[in-house]
Amino acid sequence: MRDEDIAVMLRRAGHKVTPQRLMIIEALRRASGHVSAGQIAEEVRQHYPTVDLSTVYRTLDVLKRMRVATAIDVGTGDAMYEWAPPEPHHHLVCTSCDKIANLDHRYLEDLGARLKSDLGFNATLDHFAIFGVCQECTMDGCDDGNEA
Ligand SMILES: [Zn+2]
Ligand SMILES: [Zn+2]
Numbered sequence: 564m565r566d567e568d569i570a571v572m573l574r575r576a577g578h579k580v581t582p583q584r585l586m587i588i589e590a591l592r593r594a595s596g597h598v599s600a601g602q603i604a605e606e607v608r609q610h611y612p613t614v615d616l617s618t619v620y621r622t623l624d625v626l627k628r629m630r631v632a633t634a635i636d637v638g639t640g641d642a643m644y645e646w647a648p649p650e651p652h653h654h655l656v657c658t659s660c661d662k663i664a665n666l667d668h669r670y671l672e673d674l675g676a677r678l679k680s681d682l683g684f685n686a687t688l689d690h691f692a693i694f695g696v697c698q699e700c701t702m703d704g705c706d707d708g709n710e711a
Pocket of ligand 2: 657658659660661662696697698699700701
C-alpha cells in the first residue's frame, strides 16, 4: 500500500489528511516491529516540533480502526503499534526474560474458527500477545530444581 492510497482511504473515511498525520503514518511504516506512540511522536517532532502526543494517539487510533495498523500490549503498560502486515502475526512474551518471539497466525486460526462455530463470535485475532515462560527460561528453572 502506498502513502497516497492511505491518504485516499483517510479522506474517504472522513478524516483530515494533514502533513503531520502523513508523517505519523510514515514513521509507523518505517519502524520494523513495535513502536510506542511516544517513539513515533519523537520521530515526527524532528520535522514538526509542535505535534503533540494526543494527535499521534488519535491518528494511530484511526489507523487501527481502518485495520492498517494494529496495537498490542506486551506487558509494558504502554500500547505498542505496528503496521499491519498482509498476514496477521502474534507474539509469545516471556515474563521471565522479557523476550518477545513471533507466533504464526495458524495457531490462532483454529481458535477463531471454533469461536465462530461454537459461539457465533467473530473474534478479531489480528495481533495477540500470549504471556508465559520461554523454553530457555523453563530449562533454566529445571536445572535449578535438579541441583537443589
Ligand atoms: Zn507484532
Ligand atoms: Zn525467557
